[in-house]
Amino acid sequence: MSDLTTMSAAQLAKAIADKQASAVEVTTAHLDRIDAVDERVHAFLHVDREGALAAAERVDRGEITGPLAGVPIAVKDVIATKGVPTTAASKILEGWRPPYDATLVERLRAAGMPMLGKTNMDEFAMGSSTEYSAYGPTNNPWDLGRIPGGSGGGSAASLAAYEAPLAIGTDTGGSIRQPGAVTGTVGAKPTYGGTSRYGLIAFSSSLDTPGPCARTVEDAALLHAVIAGHDPRDSTSIDRPVPDVVGAARLGSTGDLTGVKLGVVKEFAGDGSEPGVLSSFHESLEALVKLGAEIVEVSCPHFQYALPAYYLIAPSEASSNLARFDGVRYGLRTGDDGSRSLEEVMSLTREAGFGPEVKRRIILGTYALSSGYYDAYYGQAQKVRTLITRDFEAAFERVDVLVSPTTPFVAFPFGSRTSDPYQMYLADLFTIPTNLYGGPAISVPCGLSEGLPVGFQVMAPTMADDRMYRVAAALESAVGTFTPPAL
Template sequence: MSDLTRLSAAELASLIGKKEVSAVEVATAHLDRIDAVDERVHAFLHVDREGALAAAHAVDRGEITGPLAGVPIAVKDVVTTKGIPTTAASKILEGWRPPYDATIVERLKAAGMPILGKTNMDEFAMGSSTEYSAYGPTNNPWDLGRIPGGSGGGSAAALAAYEAPLAIGTDTGGSIRQPGAVTGTVGAKPTYGGTSRYGLIAFSSSLDTPGPCGRTVEDTALLHAVIAGHDPRDSTSIPQPVPDVVAAARLGATGDLTGVRLGLVREFAGDGSEPGVSAAFQEALQKLVKLGAEVVEVSCPHFEYALPAYYLIAPSECSSNLARFDGVRYGLRSGDDGNRSLEEVMSLTRDEGFGPEVKRRIILGTYALSSGYYDAYYGQAQKVRTLITRDFQAAFEQVDVLVSPTTPFVAFPFGSRTSDPYQMYLADLFTIPTNLYGGPAISVPCGLSEGLPVGFQIMAPTLADDRMYRVAAALESAVGTFTPPAL
């Protein structure tokens, strides 16, 4: 038997289903891999060996069956897990063990998927490099001196380092797709409302979207099918059937894109992408043309305002959502010596518990929502959001999907952008418009630049998640998958 950690989720599921390997063997192989390499990668904040093996034993006893039964998974630490530490990579929640599971975690458990542990991230999902974790950065398995993307760098790095075959991420402005791009893995943001936000520690409620991460498009689609679907506990959940994303991925893998129209966004042409990124993207685009796709240039004139609009809407919503972390009900409590007022305790707790990027966004959002500025900032940003949505709708009248690089650059060295927040924010230049619109998008590896992975982004209309999987699988069939240097 080959190294179990190198197999795809689909391959592992098949072997477990045919009883050629046990779920316990698969879970143990991945737990041993974590023990062997995670000291260098730091993808995990908490490993639940006991819980993962117990879940695997249940599958081996025949108590749970399903398409991914017995396939282990890593979960981003912004998703609540009952009895397992959930910190959102923040000191303010250090040691917190939730009394309940998020809906997507319930679905993972019901599907018989052993949860290996919780992955590192930028604090409260605010960042593009996982450098803002209160527990130290995650290293990119392609080059341990470079970032793995953010905010879900831990989930992407765990995949690239073969510590997990599948992972859960969340995407508010690109936090699944951008880490996927720079680690050579696949990351999908479903349609907003297509996956439940119940049990997700909120950053920006109108943007946050949990989604699947994998090393292949088919694996990512299989996980998407497990976690998606209506949840009455989430008021933003869409009460409609999930598109058959698995069938779409398998159709795309045949390599036939005859009649599919790909929209090339004119406004992204002068984006300042690194030459190597542009070259890899263009080469991949030509491979899709050879598979039968047609490329159509489309104009989305308001996309250039997506970045500033996002950085008013998201911080405004985070200012509101993070008000609950006050040192009164749960989590960190600082300065409570009996001589300080409640307001002083709250101030000290938030000062000590929040990191610099979270504080920056809370201050920005609070200002944008303040009396006299609400209409000028938050209100205007929401109007821009409407214009961006109309751009998408007009574009999808001409084409089936839109395509672009996922990020303008490959993984950058640690510390090279932390002193300039704007340069950090540019990492999400191509990903943010989709979040403002609410549609699905996926990043799939398309090549290398300077020996580092480049991501190809495919954006689809709302509720047409299957379209992006078809094109992504076709691209994967043409370019293959990419393996980082051995750790």
């Protein structure tokens, strides 16, 4: 493994700017690492060697400069990339090459960041283990027999395997943070509307949030600063200045949290969490107190209803968003032999093109939106969402941020939860409330349980993303980073 692949994004950017390494050398080192290990990890669905090297050459010629110029990046396969396959890990979009770039991809290209390729994921971002990819699962570099989290397991695994220094994920119910937790990496969900959804293949439009994945908090903040900001092409984009997340991360890395109040959510006290996860979480709290933080217990009584509310709202929006995949305009088309009606072709296409978890959520969402059930299910779930938002607002009147474990358990073995969807959904128990509220949250490694990583979650008020970076960086300075066994 090259020294260039073990350096942080900040270190690589400095080395390139100081002419100690070229962007082509850095990009080549990561492409070679992908060639060496990805057959075992399967983090990538597509590698764009030619495009990545061409972008690196432009940086070396001095055509593009910036804080992360020349630093390579991996992009989750649910984000449109012009001329590069974008499948959402689904057979129904196999081979599709978008004619345009998503806004955040435009910003990555403008920043001079070579795109290594597209990462594996649960189909249409529906899952918590990356076992629902139509192209096979991604393996966790800590233990190749365990899941890397989901839906963005490919992005997180590419970081843990040192195939990429940075990656882009999307977070609908925890799909950036939960993979970060179980792979020992950093995953940040920005404020909803703080990063553009234009060019993101929609799962749940009121929840989907693109965000940064990295191996250090500072690296995540640097990437956050590149991709965030108002986009007039996204009607949900917030037209306000991006918080100084980089400055906050660097302030936090000094290890001073004097005067910062951390709210420990009473409802996340530990029911259902593994003992090793709780032990690492409480040790992290002690470390933060030593840095000057004050711990305050807060009650958010409606958080206990977040999981059922989410699994009514998200599938309902998914059933509408995925109606466009019908075999008529693009993607897979099955059964069109001239003997069938258009409706039959559409039905056969969707049957062949969608996997079991996508079908499950479409059926659930369609039922929740159907006549006679809308008010009883979807309408009630939206009322619960309002109550959860009020819980957050009340808590933030008393504390600066809320903290919890990121996920109740460490990475589990493949196949151990696929037979029981509810047990799979519990992986997002602690992450979902923030998505329903719309605020930012970050997962940072805080320890090991039985040799596997544990994540610590920091949740902040909307448009106060800088707060979570400060606390996360302080914790990182106290506990360090975690390196998986060599592949």
